[in-house]
Amino acid sequence: MNYHFSNLMSRQSDSVEKLLKNTNDPAMIPFSGGNPAPEAFPVAELSALCGRIFAEQPVAALQYNYSSGYPALRDTVKRWVRERYGVGGGEDEVLITTGSQQGMLLTARALCDPGDVVLCEEFSFLGALNSFRSCGADTVGVAMEPDGMSIGDLERKLKAHPNARFLYTIPNFQNPTGVTLSAEKRREVYRLACRYGIVVLEDDPYGELRFQGEDLPPIKTLDEEGRVIYCGSFSKVVAPGLRVAYAVANRELVTRMSRDKAGDDVHTSALPQILCQRFLEETDFAAHLTSLKQVYRRKARLMMECLDREAVPSGISYLPIDGGMFLWCTLPEGADMLDYCDRLAAEAHVAVVPGSAFAADEGAPCRSFRVNFSTPADEDIVRGCEQLGAFTRTYLGR
Amino acid sequence: MNYHFSNLMSRQSDSVEKLLKNTNDPAMIPFSGGNPAPEAFPVAELSALCGRIFAEQPVAALQYNYSSGYPALRDTVKRWVRERYGVGGGEDEVLITTGSQQGMLLTARALCDPGDVVLCEEFSFLGALNSFRSCGADTVGVAMEPDGMSIGDLERKLKAHPNARFLYTIPNFQNPTGVTLSAEKRREVYRLACRYGIVVLEDDPYGELRFQGEDLPPIKTLDEEGRVIYCGSFSKVVAPGLRVAYAVANRELVTRMSRDKAGDDVHTSALPQILCQRFLEETDFAAHLTSLKQVYRRKARLMMECLDREAVPSGISYLPIDGGMFLWCTLPEGADMLDYCDRLAAEAHVAVVPGSAFAADEGAPCRSFRVNFSTPADEDIVRGCEQLGAFTRTYLGR
Known part of the structure; x- marks a missing residue:
């Protein structure tokens, strides 16, 4: 037919x-x-943890779970992002997602009607661009420089697109350019987001893959009003096949996105969530x-x-x-x-x-x-x- | 903010x-x-299989996989639905989904623009209704009788809603009514779907939970032109926390839905997929x-x-x-x-x-x-x- x-x-x-x-x-x-x-x-560690999970908490691994995520993993992530990155206090909550990809989709579904604009680095992660476009949003690029997006061009694009709903950025070792957004530019990005009233979707899958130089604080650390959605993932630090990631955002956003997620996949697969939780808690993650x-x-x-x-x-x-x-x-x-x-x-x-x-x-x-x-x-x-x-x-x- | x-x-x-x-x-x-x-x-079986998976195929369980599903699971499902239900031949393909819930969302995203109609049994699975509504579709109920939806009312609703894009039905032990659609009505539903040019989304999570009486053939067995999307799930027959389900549909639909799924969660978590595949192949599933x-x-x-x-x-x-x-x-x-x-x-x-x-x-x-x-x-x-x-x-x- x-x-x-x-x-x-x-x-x-x-x-x-x-x-x-x-x-x-x-x-x-x-x-x-x-x-x-x-x-x-970490094959040996995950294999051992799997055996322990089936012995100690099989029903948690196999029964339906919460759309917002396995509670112990939400707690572990909350502690981890607080201690490691200094984000996630106050009004923020953690949403577990089926890979960061789902965080992209849920953000675009929450904030964009067809014809709305998502500002992105001029070259950006194809999966995110596809996800935004699949919600009917138009993606508009901001020029890239060796220390991250051009702040002048960002402001031009914000002025030109009053229907821009959020800025999508990969601040560390950006995909595809490898560029890292400088600390100064992170502050400028946040300042402009406030001035023009848009949300920032900060996607940080690669932050832990720094092999030289000093870590820079996430844009989310500057956030005082729930403007930044910080997405982290276990894909690069544990294993991508597990499809476990998280978003740290204001609880109003997390509530909305969690409700939408329930209509998408009900919840992220429970066994992989427990694997990530126990991997962080019971092995030497550092x-x-x-x-x-x-x-x-x-x-x-x-x-x-x-x-x-x-x-x-x-x-x-x-x-x-x-x-x-x-x-x-x-x-x-x-x-x-x-x-x-x-x-x-x-x-x-x-x-x-x-x-x-x-x-x-x-x-x-x-x-x-x-x-x-x-x-x-x-x-x-x-x-x-x-x-x-x-x-x-x-x-x-x- | x-x-x-x-x-x-x-x-x-x-x-x-x-x-x-x-x-x-x-x-x-x-x-x-x-x-x-x-x-x-089946805790003991799944635990043993997990150990074997980490020993024998750890990279398959942990690395990125295909959006359409782990190939061996797609093959296993294809064989299973063919042998067990007589569906999935010819132009049909299998798409692995993160629970049948994702099959609902992908179907609605593929076929519905905001304001389009999805016909449903007058009382139906809330997760599916929410999912359809989250795509902007309006849900319209078809009256229920003890042997399934009223065929007369279905035809009235088809006439009244020319923008109906698909009919959603749970033919076996329907949620919430427990009603099973009779064999005769399955033929009538398919005939009307053809006459009015709509797709049928046949959601069958409970079919294997029949404890008395004879199995009835899925509507999908009548399908000669790729009109029926048959959704099955491992949630009720293995474990729901794994979030592994499947859709059997014409390859054009599967290609589109698989592409859309890539922008949703990239792929369904690999370890749970392999668990389901090996559970079907290596244990006594019957x-x-x-x-x-x-x-x-x-x-x-x-x-x-x-x-x-x-x-x-x-x-x-x-x-x-x-x-x-x-x-x-x-x-x-x-x-x-x-x-x-x-x-x-x-x-x-x-x-x-x-x-x-x-x-x-x-x-x-x-x-x-x-x-x-x-x-x-x-x-x-x-x-x-x-x-x-x-x-x-x-x-x-x-």
């Missing part, structure tokens, strides 16, 4: 599937992924994070060394990073980035993600592409960069 | 929270619940279902016996059932059902759900309430019915 699809459904593109179509080819070196490093998964950072430091430095040797001399530049999972590479002026990425995959068997996929303003010009170093094995990083370098020398004729 | 909530969010009611507010009182006998019987959870039916048969018969003895003589009637988890009780003409339910909780410490909570047409008159027998322990069924009976005798003055 011919289906009558909703207007929202008709807006959804198949760009993600197209992007990922190469990832099943075993000959392809996957610089296009966004998976955490599997060698950093030691786990330390070993995680070592893995990411090694892989990031290896990737940067290889790019410096193989690709930079051919004319590719990239933004240096202090953490996260991604590097943002840029081709010289005049280069056709989409053609480069297509042929890089077809001829050199290296998959990267064309930067245009991350454009908040669809169709914006872009000469950049994203590479990931957490998914490929170390030897694939080396080999992939060699193949990328050789291809680039020929492609750019240098 | 004062939040600017979306129009959809402003429509959401807090009726569910209000309904459940009594459930934390330990003195309250919980006939209001909808939880599967915890004594039927034997598990047999023991499950024994538990539900015992509890249902106990509840009906107690109601016959304690409540029916006072003027309460109920529809007999062949399976499921609920009984639909009706007060005599003239009784004020909401007042009865409030005072039953306050004075007799028995929580039931007022039937009006399930009304597809909000504000429709209702003298019925729902009682559940799967959540309370056997002794609470006996004691709760005694308390309900004593209260009713006084309340109705019989």
Whole structure:
């Protein structure tokens, strides 16, 4: 039969599937992924905890639970974000979400009617952009600089779009650019959000993946009036397959979003929630994070060394990073980035993600592409960069 | 700050929270619940499988997975629904969802624009109604009869609402009425859906909880053109806390819904998916279902016996059932059902759900309430019915 699809459904593109179509080819070196490093998964600890959960609290793991989250996990997260980041006091509550992705959707559903605007970094996490668009919102980009979004451009966009409902930002090791929003700019972002009356959705999946430099306080630490929704996740610090994340926000927002979540998936799967709760409470989480950072430091430095040797001399530049999972590479002026990425995959068997996929303003010009170093094995990083370098020398004729 | 909530969010009611507010009182006998019987959870099998999963396939359980579902589970479900129900051939595909609740939301998002209509049984699953309404759809009820929805009324509603996008039905042991749609009416429902060009969303969480009588073929078995979305769930046959369910539908619908799901929670938690897959493949699922039916048969018969003895003589009637988890009780003409339910909780410490909570047409008159027998322990069924009976005798003055 011919289906009558909703207007929202008709807006959804198949760009993600197209992007990922190469990832099943075993000959392809996957610089296009966004998976955490599997060698950093705490398998033994999670396995032991699972056994204890089934022995000690099987009904909690298997019965229906609360839409706002497993109460002990909400408490643990509340304590953790307070001690670690200094957020979540006063009128704030914790909502457990099925991955941060669900936090994005619930925020957009709560705040946006079709035609409303969500301001985003000009290149941003594709899953979030898709989620906002699936609620009928238009995404508008704010220019990026090496220390995070341009404050001047943010104010221009706020003036130009009085129907902007919230600003979406990934302050640490942004996806896809790797850029970190400076402390000064965090204060400016908050000040402008107050002045123009919008909410800030602060998405911080990578904050614990800093391998050099000093942590910066979340924008949420400046929040005195429930303006900032802070999203954290267990995906990068424990395991993404569990799909456990959280939002810290004013209790009015949490109540609304929790009610909406009940109509989405009732609650986040209980066993993974208990696994995360007991992992934080019963293992040495600090030691786990330390070993995680070592893995990411090694892989990031290896990737940067290889790019410096193989690709930079051919004319590719990239933004240096202090953490996260991604590097943002840029081709010289005049280069056709989409053609480069297509042929890089077809001829050199290296998959990267064309930067245009991350454009908040669809169709914006872009000469950049994203590479990931957490998914490929170390030897694939080396080999992939060699193949990328050789291809680039020929492609750019240098 | 004062939040600017979306129009959809402003429509959401807090009726569910209000309904459940009594459930934390330990003195309250919980006939209001909808939880599967915890004594039927296969704890030992799931615990053993968890150990094997962490030993044999930890990365599959912990890494990102596919939005459409863990491939082996999709295959297992495809085989299961084919062999068990005779559905899912030809152009159909399987989508794994985070509980059937997500199947409801994805269907409504795919097919409904704000102001469109979803036809429902006149009293229906509150979570589904909320989910449809949260997409801006209006729910319109079709009159219920002891053998399922009235076909005459269905046709009247189809004529009256040309913007009806789909019919939502729970054909087996319907929530809240316990009614099963007869085989003849299933054929009529499908015929009318074809004639009026709408999709059928067939939600079958309780089909395996039949404790007497013969199984009836799903409406989906009649489907020759991808008109029926069949939703099944592991919530009642394995455990609801896992949040693993599935939709069987035409591949075009599955592709669209899977893309939309990627923007919701990326994918359903992987470990619970693998648990369900291996539970079906590696344990004696038929034997598990047999023991499950024994538990539900015992509890249902106990509840009906107690109601016959304690409540029916006072003027309460109920529809007999062949399976499921609920009984639909009706007060005599003239009784004020909401007042009865409030005072039953306050004075007799028995929580039931007022039937009006399930009304597809909000504000429709209702003298019925729902009682559940799967959540309370056997002794609470006996004691709760005694308390309900004593209260009713006084309340109705019989």
